Every structure is written in C-alpha cells, then in structure tokens.
Amino acid sequence: MDTTSSQLLIPKINLGGGRIVLSKDGPSVAFAELSSTYPLKLLSPHVTEDGIAVVYALTYGGGLVGGDQVNLTATIGSGATLVLLSQGSTKVFKTRLDQRKSSNVSARHTSRPQERGEPTTQRMEFEISGDGALFLLPEPVTCFRAAAYNQIQTFRLDIGSSAVILDWVTSGRKSLGEEWDFSRYYSLNEVWVGGTRIAKDVMLLDDQSATIPPLPRRTLRDKLAPYSCFATLILVGPLLQPTIARIATAYEAIVVFKRTTPEDLIWSTSPIPADCGSGSVVRVAGKEPEAVKRWLKDTLGHLEDVIGTDIYRRAFL
Amino acid sequence: MDGDDETYILLLLSDSNLPTGSFVASAGFESFVKHGFPADWKSNDATTLIFIQDSLETYARSALPFVSDAHRLVDRFKNSLDAAADESHLSDTVLSDISSLDQLYTTMTLNHVARRASKAQGVALLTLYSKGFSRPPSLPKDPSVSKLSDAIAAMLEKLKLMIRREGIDGHLPICWGVLTSALGLTLERSQYLHLFLHARSLLSASVRLNTVGPYGAQQLLLHGVRPLVQAEALRCKDLRTGILDVGHDDMNDGPAMIWPLGELLAARHDLQHSRIFNS
Known part of the structure; x- marks a missing residue:
C-alpha cells in the first residue's frame, strides 16, 4: 500500500515542521494556527482581499542543505483561500556527505547515490474542505550540482474545493555552468478528490544511467536538451473550470508542422480522467525559466479576478 | 512448463503480425521528430536510436512495475487454484487487485x-488471448490441463467484461502481465519480452516514418536494442x-x-498537422 501519506501526519511540530490552519471568519479569514520551526519560516503579509490569506514559506539562508527535512501541513476551511508562495527559488545544496567526498578526488569514483548522505526532503500535505481553495504558486526548485532532493506533496480535496498546484524545476545555476548536474530530483504530487485518488504524478530526474556499450551515454542534459526548465501545473475543482477551458481552447488551436529545430517553449495539456470533479495537467518546457514564468503568468492571468491583482503579482513577480 | 514450451510461446508472442495494436502506435516518436528533436543530433540513424534509448528507459521505469505485479497476481491465482474450494471467489479477489493496479496506472x-494507446493495446491483448490462444474446438480437450486453463480463461473473460462495461481501462502493461502469466511465461521472460516489443514497435514506426530503412532497423534491433533491453530489464526487474x-x-x-x-x-501528438500514427 502507499505509505507516503501516513508518514506526513505529524502530531506535533518536528524539526523543519510547519502548520497552517486557515478558516473563514466572517467576511475574512483567520489563522487558527500558523507556526513553524527552523529551518522553515512561515510569514503571512497583510492583504486586503476578503476570504484570502497569503503565506510565504521561507527557509533560513534561502535554501535547503543536504539532509534538511521540511514537513508542512495546511488545512484550509470551507470558504477560505490560501495562496502559498516562496520567496525566490528553492535552492537545494548538495548533500553534506557528498560535500566532504568532493574534496577527496579518489572518492568521486566510488560515489553512488546510496553512499551519499540523506537527500533533502520536503513533504507537504494539504486538506481543503467545502469550497475552499489552494493556490500553490512557488518559485521553481533549483538543485545545485550533486544535490539530491525529494518533494512529496499530497492534496486532499472535498468535492467542490479547488486547487492550483505549480511544481517546477530548473536545470541549476546556469551562470556556474550547471545544467542538469544534480544527482536526484524526485517529485510526487498526489491529488485526492472526495476520497478518490485522481492523479499521482511522479517525476524522477537522476543522472545515474550507466553507459550501455556500444551505445552513446545519454546524460540528463542530453535527454532534456535544449530546455532548462520544466513545469507541471495541476488544476482541479470548480473554481478552475474557466481556466481549464481556456487552456484547452488555446491548446487545440496549436498546429504543429514539421520543424528542423525545437521551439524555445512548448507546452501540453491533458484532462485528468475522473468521475468526481474534473481537472487537467499542464506541462511546460522552456529554454529559460523566465520564459516559462511569463507563460504561466499570461496563461493563468485571469486568476487575478479570483485572488486579486495584488496577490497575483506577488506570485509572478 | 519446460524450456521448449516457453521458447515456443516466446516465438508466438514475438510475431510481428499479431494484432496487438502496436502498428498504429509510435509512443511519441512521430511527434518527437515533427517537433525538430533531438536538438543536437541530425543523422536519422542516431535520431532513431536516441529516441528508443530515452523512450525505453522511461517506459521501463513507469510501466514495468505494473507488468510485474499483474503477472504476480495471475501467478498467485494459478497457484492457489488447486487448494481453492471456491474458484469464483478466488477470481473475484484477483480481479479486484488487477482493477486496483489498472486504476493506479x-x-x-x-x-x-x-492513455488512449495503452487502453487500445491492452484490450487487443486480451482479445488475442481469447480468440488466438484458446484451444480450438476441433482439437480434443487435454484433461491434464483443462481445469487450470478453464479457470484462467473464465477469469480473463470476466476481466474483458469489466473493461467493456467501463469499470476499468485495461492498460497495456497490466494486460501484458496477465496474458503472459496465463500463457505460462516466467516473470523474467515476460518483463524482457515486453521491453523488447516496445523497442521493436518503435523501430517499425521509424521504418514507416522513414527515419531508418528496413535493413537499418534490423541492424539496430540486433546491435543497439539488445544491450538496451537487457540493461533496462535488469534495472527495473525488481520495481513494484x-x-x-x-x-x-x-x-x-x-x-x-x-x-x-x-x-x-x-x-502533443494530436496537434500535428498531419500524422500517420495514433500515438
């Protein structure tokens, strides 16, 4: 059976733990709980829109070091909307053990993933009740050379609640010549609606593929060229139906003729097959993370009507 | 089943004329080429091999665990048949597990x-079993195997019914695991053959797409695909x-x-202005 979800229930706050409990309070919303422990920090700026709260999930030093664990749970009550953002991209540094090893040249050859230190792991669990809504719109994750990162996100929605889930990753610090040079990026997004799992999106990027003679070795960079940013966007629930419909219409209007070189940005969308509540999955690939961000900002633009222009601009600076 | 019997089944299943639907599927290859990929290689031969390499790697990682578990389920069903008093209860249990696997896929x-291609090819495999691999009425029944094969055939009929009534999708890797266990192939052979057939149908697609000629495809199948299938089967055989x-x-x-x-x-396959494959 699936064991990931049960491990997410933290009775009290652990190292790097966080809890958000948001519910409707008259015309506005109130936090019954908003707490976090090092290295996670949750900040909620004052916003003027009714029924909506914004939370920034920050980490001290702006990044996660190898072995760091972050466990965040958020409960969103009916009538409440939570916009969860990050400040700057989530930077994942290489694992501690590997850092020591990298100073030792001879160890490089024996360096295998299971011999490295614990990967950085971020777990987030969301529960959205009634007609509540979640807008999870972080900056992309950037894994540095040799970093290992697991991200496990579970979303439990009532029939009638809605969620925008953005999950994206860049190829690393291009300015330092890093291009898909991390050792592991694992991302799981599990979406449940009314007790039924409607999507389990598992993406694993690792550069562990060995050379298979006589074939040329295919590195992660080779396999993903020419792109340096991949985004997955999951849209679920009644609030997102106009967005889903617009994206589907724009998608169906695309006509692909034979090309000799790849486009700078490409995207796709697929409906999520489900009996209860419809949703869609959008994937975007771009040569530059900035271009992907612009595309997302334009495509989701009319969500400004839902969460307000000010908050929308916080999400897509 | 001894080695000769298994070899014979392998020969049957690797017949490229079997109506398994693979001849209308390119698993994204047509779209890959149409979109101007690969970005950095321009020889057609290399294009084909690169796609097979990357496609087989991700297909093995995502689909082979489903082949393995479906195969194990039907193996378990076969092994418990002798001891079981209530055969239909046993088949209901295995069908419910197969249904969970299918939903997860x-x-x-x-x-x-x-999803569309996988559903079409999965159902084609089950039809192949009932129409192509069942014992013809012109031959007398073999009393030594008939109880087992009758029970398996009945279970597969129920599975087909569940798919037709839209209860479950009937995806290719799950139906493949079911079929190969029903025919008596070992799990290891089933995994290996599944990856081989994926690679070979990509080569057939590339011949139709003219990225490689028929002789070139054969060369790749012998010298390029073989180590690849071996490596991926080894890497993914224990995934569940x-x-x-x-x-x-x-x-x-x-x-x-x-x-x-x-x-x-x-x-993005369906966005192509003109296309010859369904996937």
Whole structure:
C-alpha cells in the first residue's frame, strides 16, 4: 500500500515542521494556527482581499542543505483561500556527505547515490474542505550540482474545493555552468478528490544511467536538451473550470508542422480522467525559466479576478 | 512448463503480425521528430536510436512495475487454484487487485494520448488471448490441463467484461502481465519480452516514418536494442507498484516518469498537422 501519506501526519511540530490552519471568519479569514520551526519560516503579509490569506514559506539562508527535512501541513476551511508562495527559488545544496567526498578526488569514483548522505526532503500535505481553495504558486526548485532532493506533496480535496498546484524545476545555476548536474530530483504530487485518488504524478530526474556499450551515454542534459526548465501545473475543482477551458481552447488551436529545430517553449495539456470533479495537467518546457514564468503568468492571468491583482503579482513577480 | 514450451510461446508472442495494436502506435516518436528533436543530433540513424534509448528507459521505469505485479497476481491465482474450494471467489479477489493496479496506472499516466494507446493495446491483448490462444474446438480437450486453463480463461473473460462495461481501462502493461502469466511465461521472460516489443514497435514506426530503412532497423534491433533491453530489464526487474507489497519503498522502487520532455511531446501528438500514427 502507499505509505507516503501516513508518514506526513505529524502530531506535533518536528524539526523543519510547519502548520497552517486557515478558516473563514466572517467576511475574512483567520489563522487558527500558523507556526513553524527552523529551518522553515512561515510569514503571512497583510492583504486586503476578503476570504484570502497569503503565506510565504521561507527557509533560513534561502535554501535547503543536504539532509534538511521540511514537513508542512495546511488545512484550509470551507470558504477560505490560501495562496502559498516562496520567496525566490528553492535552492537545494548538495548533500553534506557528498560535500566532504568532493574534496577527496579518489572518492568521486566510488560515489553512488546510496553512499551519499540523506537527500533533502520536503513533504507537504494539504486538506481543503467545502469550497475552499489552494493556490500553490512557488518559485521553481533549483538543485545545485550533486544535490539530491525529494518533494512529496499530497492534496486532499472535498468535492467542490479547488486547487492550483505549480511544481517546477530548473536545470541549476546556469551562470556556474550547471545544467542538469544534480544527482536526484524526485517529485510526487498526489491529488485526492472526495476520497478518490485522481492523479499521482511522479517525476524522477537522476543522472545515474550507466553507459550501455556500444551505445552513446545519454546524460540528463542530453535527454532534456535544449530546455532548462520544466513545469507541471495541476488544476482541479470548480473554481478552475474557466481556466481549464481556456487552456484547452488555446491548446487545440496549436498546429504543429514539421520543424528542423525545437521551439524555445512548448507546452501540453491533458484532462485528468475522473468521475468526481474534473481537472487537467499542464506541462511546460522552456529554454529559460523566465520564459516559462511569463507563460504561466499570461496563461493563468485571469486568476487575478479570483485572488486579486495584488496577490497575483506577488506570485509572478 | 519446460524450456521448449516457453521458447515456443516466446516465438508466438514475438510475431510481428499479431494484432496487438502496436502498428498504429509510435509512443511519441512521430511527434518527437515533427517537433525538430533531438536538438543536437541530425543523422536519422542516431535520431532513431536516441529516441528508443530515452523512450525505453522511461517506459521501463513507469510501466514495468505494473507488468510485474499483474503477472504476480495471475501467478498467485494459478497457484492457489488447486487448494481453492471456491474458484469464483478466488477470481473475484484477483480481479479486484488487477482493477486496483489498472486504476493506479490511469492516475499515473497523466497524458491522454499515452492513455488512449495503452487502453487500445491492452484490450487487443486480451482479445488475442481469447480468440488466438484458446484451444480450438476441433482439437480434443487435454484433461491434464483443462481445469487450470478453464479457470484462467473464465477469469480473463470476466476481466474483458469489466473493461467493456467501463469499470476499468485495461492498460497495456497490466494486460501484458496477465496474458503472459496465463500463457505460462516466467516473470523474467515476460518483463524482457515486453521491453523488447516496445523497442521493436518503435523501430517499425521509424521504418514507416522513414527515419531508418528496413535493413537499418534490423541492424539496430540486433546491435543497439539488445544491450538496451537487457540493461533496462535488469534495472527495473525488481520495481513494484506498491499495490501488492507491504512496506514497499515507493520513492526508490516505485514507478516514475523519468523523461518529462518525451512525456510532453507524446501528449502533443494530436496537434500535428498531419500524422500517420495514433500515438
């Protein structure tokens, strides 16, 4: 059976733990709980829109070091909307053990993933009740050379609640010549609606593929060229139906003729097959993370009507 | 089943004329080429091999755990038949597990083009079993195997019915695991052959797409695909879905999509102005 979800229930706050409990309070919303422990920090700026709260999930030093664990749970009550953002991209540094090893040249050859230190792991669990809504719109994750990162996100929605889930990753610090040079990026997004799992999106990027003679070795960079940013966007629930419909219409209007070189940005969308509540999955690939961000900002633009222009601009600076 | 029997089944299943639907599927290859990929290689031969390499790698990682668990389920069914008093209860249990596997595959295949192709090919395999591999009425019954084969045939009929009534999708890797266990192939052979057939149908697609000629495809099949299938079968043989195993480590041993570019291009298949494949 699936064991990931049960491990997410933290009775009290652990190292790097966080809890958000948001519910409707008259015309506005109130936090019954908003707490976090090092290295996670949750900040909620004052916003003027009714029924909506914004939370920034920050980490001290702006990044996660190898072995760091972050466990965040958020409960969103009916009538409440939570916009969860990050400040700057989530930077994942290489694992501690590997850092020591990298100073030792001879160890490089024996360096295998299971011999490295614990990967950085971020777990987030969301529960959205009634007609509540979640807008999870972080900056992309950037894994540095040799970093290992697991991200496990579970979303439990009532029939009638809605969620925008953005999950994206860049190829690393291009300015330092890093291009898909991390050792592991694992991302799981599990979406449940009314007790039924409607999507389990598992993406694993690792550069562990060995050379298979006589074939040329295919590195992660080779396999993903020419792109340096991949985004997955999951849209679920009644609030997102106009967005889903617009994206589907724009998608169906695309006509692909034979090309000799790849486009700078490409995207796709697929409906999520489900009996209860419809949703869609959008994937975007771009040569530059900035271009992907612009595309997302334009495509989701009319969500400004839902969460307000000010908050929308916080999400897509 | 002894080695000769298994070899004979392997020969039957690797017949490229079997109506398994693979001849209308390119698993994203047509779209890949149309979109101007690969970005950095321009010889047609290299294009074909690169796609097979990347496609097989992600397909093995995401689909082989489902082949394995479906195969194990039907093996378990066969092994418990002798001791079972209530055969139909046993088949209901295995069908319910197969249905869970199938649902999981649907929720993990978040690409409508791949889902469509997988459903069509899965159902074709079950039809192949009932129409192509059942004992013809012109031959007398073999009393030594008939109880077992009758029970398996009845279970597969129920499975087909469940798919037709839209209860479950009937995806290719699950139906493949079911079929190969029903025919008596070992799990290892089943995994290997599944990957081989994926690679070979990509080569057939590339011949139709004219990225490689018929002789060139044969050369690649012998010299390029062989080590690739071996390596991927070895790498993914112990991966599982978590449906059958308590204490399963999904983060390391579970199915995963490992080639987001291929996933995206495969999903864009229907956007091509003209196309010859269904996927």
